Every structure is written in C-alpha cells, then in structure tokens.
Amino acid sequence: xxxxxxxxxxxxxxxxxxxxxxxxxxxxxxxxxxxxxxxxxxxxxxxxxxxxxxxxxxxxxxxxxxxxxxxxxxxxxxxxxxxxxxxxxxxxxxxxxxxxxxxxxxxxxxxxxx
Amino acid sequence: xxxxxxxxxxxxxxxxxxxxxxxxxxxxxxxxxxxxxxxxxxxxxxxxxxxxxxxxxxxxxxxxxxxxxxxxxxxxxxxxxxxxxxxxxxxxxxxxxxxxxxxxxxxxxxxxxxxx
Numbered sequence: 001x002x003x004x005x006x007x008x009x010x011x012x013x014x015x016x017x018x019x020x021x022x023x024x025x026x027x028x029x030x031x032x033x034x035x036x037x038x039x040x041x042x043x044x045x046x047x048x049x050x051x052x053x054x055x056x057x058x059x060x061x062x063x064x065x066x067x068x069x070x071x072x073x074x075x076x077x078x079x080x081x082x083x084x085x086x087x088x089x090x091x092x093x094x095x096x097x098x099x100x101x102x103x104x105x106x107x108x109x110x111x112x113x114x
Numbered sequence: 115x116x117x118x119x120x121x122x123x124x125x126x127x128x129x130x131x132x133x134x135x136x137x138x139x140x141x142x143x144x145x146x147x148x149x150x151x152x153x154x155x156x157x158x159x160x161x162x163x164x165x166x167x168x169x170x171x172x173x174x175x176x177x178x179x180x181x182x183x184x185x186x187x188x189x190x191x192x193x194x195x196x197x198x199x200x201x202x203x204x205x206x207x208x209x210x211x212x213x214x215x216x217x218x219x220x221x222x223x224x225x226x227x228x229x230x
Contacts, residue, residue: 004156034218043118043205043221044157089156099145099169102219104156 003027004092006105014113019077021108023090026071030092032100035064035075038087038107047088048075080112116140118222120206126228132194135225139187139208145169146183147219148191149205157205163189193227201229 005024013019021035031052036044050057050064050073057064063076077084087107093100119138127133139146145164149157160179161171165186174181178197183189193200203226207219 006156036221041223043207043223046218046220049218091156097169099162099164100217101162101170102147102159104149104158106154106156 002106003030004090004103004105006088006090006108008108009106010109010111012111012113013080015082016079019075019080019084019110019112021075021077021088021090021110023073023075023105024071025073025092027092027094027103028071029094030103031095032093033064033066033073034091034093034102035062036089036091036104037084038089044089077110080110082112082114085110085112118206118208118220120204120222120225122225123223124226124228126230127196128230129198130195132192133196133227134190134192135204135206135227137189137191137206137222139189139206140210140220143208143210143220144186145209145217146189147207147209148181148189149207151203151205151224153202160191196227196229198229201227203227 034049035047037047038044048062066073087109089107090105091102093102148160151157160174161181162169163183166183181191203224205224207221209217209219
C-alpha cells in the first residue's frame with residue numbers, strides 16, 4: 001500500500017525552462033508535505049514544505065502547490081538550472097503518538113540539460 | 115551547525131554476518147529516525163525515537179534488526195544476521211521537537227551496505 005506516489009521516475013528539462021514534479025497521496029490524515037533533493041552518495045536535503053492549511057508556498061525558484069481535494073502536490077522550479085539535476089522525493093506526514101511520521105515517495109530523477 | 119553524522123560510509127559483509135551503524139544527530143534534536151533505502155525506492159522508516167524512547171518501530175524486522183539511542187543522543191542500528199535483501203543505504207535523520215508544529219528532517223549521508 002503506497003500512500004505517497006511519484007508516478008514519473010524521470011524528467012528531462014532544458015535549462016531556463018520550468019520543471020514540474022508531481023506527487024499524489026492517498027491518506028487524508030496527512031497534514032504536512034515536504035520536498036527533498038538528493039544528489040548521488042549524499043543524504044536527502046530538505047527543499048521546501050507546505051502545510052495542509054495552505055495551497056501554495058514559495059521560496060526563491062521553488063514553489064510547491066497543494067490541491068487537497070485531488071490529494072496532489074507539485075513542485076515547480078523556475079528557471080531550471082543544471083545544478084538542479086538530482087532525485088527529488090516528496091514526503092507526507094501525519095501526527096502520530098505525539099510526534100509525526102513521514103512517508104516518502106519513490107522519487108523522480110530530474111535532469112536539466114544545458 | 116554541524117549536520118547529522120553517520121559511520122561507516124560503506125560496509126561490505128557476507129550474509130549471516132552482523133553489522134552495526136552509528137548516528138550522531140544534530141545537537142538538540144529530540145527526534146531521530148533510521149530509514150532503509152533500497153535502490154530505486156524512497157526511504158522507508160525502520161524506527162523513530164523521541165529522546166531515548168521508541169515512537170514507532172512497526173516496520174523494523176525485529177528478528178534481525180535492533181536499535182538503541184542511549185541518553186537521547188547517539189544511536190546505533192544493528193543487523194544480525196544479515197540477509198541478501200538487507201543490501202541498501204541506511205539513512206539516519208533528526209528533527210527538532212516543536213509541539214504542535216511539524217519540523218523538516220535533516221539527513222546524514224547514509225551507510226551503503228552490500229551483502230555478498
């Protein structure tokens with residue numbers, strides 16, 4: 001039972017264009033969503049997050065959109081740069097036992113072409 | 115701020131042997147997580163500590179995996195005996211505890227385990 005899904009294993013985008021990474025979830029108890037970026041041989045690095053009370057959060061070139069009715073979130077990167085080439089994981093969390101439990105998607109490999 | 119430290123970075127063992135991983139979280143972070151990431155998949159939570167108590171170990175194969183967090187700081191994850199399917203990257207993460215507010219996790223670079 002995969003509660004967080006990233007259906008596109010890979011994505012290629014030209015430098016300067018927009019990258020859109022998608023994520024779907026099934027559990028309506030999730031109330032916080034995060035995106036992580038991972039380079040080879042490194043651990044995931046936190047990128048941006050959004051609470052379920054919002055539908056958009058922006059940080060520089062990165063914007064996350066949340067559509068609760070569709071149980072869908074997306075990460076927009078504008079403009080895309082070659083250094084953005086990495087694997088991107090979305091994660092969702094729900095409160096449990098006084099803390100939060102995180103579920104990760106399978107990742108999307110983004111390649112930004114110079 | 116120093117990040118999450120993990121050691122060793124790489125480990126190669128034969129099946130049925132034992133192995134241990136060490137994690138030092140970011141100073142002051144109350145919550146510590148161990149994840150298993152198999153190639154091509156997302157990180158899967160094995161165990162979550164809050165201070166030195168276990169919050170969630172529902173996906174930890176307890177017949178072979180064990181973990182402890184002494185004094186609510188460092189943590190070790192042990193596999194004994196190892197199986198071929200344990201080949202994966204083992205990630206440690208930590209986050210601060212802020213009641214009523216979610217906090218992002220900070221990850222170490224992981225330990226890549228290969229079972230021969």
